[in-house]
Amino acid sequence: MREHLQVRAPLGDLSADVVKPGQHAMLNIAGFDHPVEGAVRGVDTEPVTGAAEGTDQSGPGSSDAEVIIDPVEQLPVALVGQSVAVTVVLSHTANPVLAVPLTAVITAPDGTTAVDIADSSGHIQRVHVDVGETGDGYAEIRHADPPLREGLRVVLTLDDSGSASAPATDASPSDQAQP
Incomplete structure (x- = not known):
């Protein structure tokens, strides 16, 4: 059975209460020729640390919370631990x-x-x-x-x-x- 990968990304200055399950996300992954779509699964306000030990990016106004995203396509296990640029769409317009x-x-x-x-x-x-x-x-x-x-x-x-x-x-x- 193939493992389903999720993406975890720090929220930084973004408040955890504005990111909601089901919101659309775009993942830009090095080596991919296209962005990968995803959906917010939730927000972890007590994230697990370890992969980026010693890289404290918190500061005034920042949050330790992480957004958890389920990609719509299966990602290769080789991506575990790799950097991914994440965009969560917080709002959009109905018309152009x-x-x-x-x-x-x-x-x-x-x-x-x-x-x-x-x-x-x-x-x-x-x-x-x-x-x-x-x-x-x-x-x-x-x-x-x-x-x-x-x-x-x-x-x-x-x-x-x-x-x-x-x-x-x-x-x-x-x-x-x-x-």
Whole structure:
């Protein structure tokens, strides 16, 4: 009989009460040519130590809890003890949304948010936005004045002269936001 492997990963700064059984997870495993899907089995608030002795990654605001994930496909036993990058999807949108890189979102001292849009001549226009879900390096744009659309060029950074110092990137649709 072949043993069914599970993946255990530290939650770090993530609170154990936001990770729930059944949530979707993606596993990126070195040597695999594709991410492996999985589902959260649960959270172990008193994890077993040993494989990574001497590597205390806890600190202020961090948790010793571990998330336990059941991969949907059978993993080879040779992976026991190997590192796996884990993403747990905490929320997602029912429909596609417009999303921009988090680095494009500007937050003012009063808490309002905006993005800078570059036109083909390099002119920059600041657009006030309401940000929704964020995750995986992107922010959902729920409302913008004036409205944004897919394909506009959002500026990631500006230099001291007000010119784009990094290439602009396209606003793009996304159906998932994950922390």
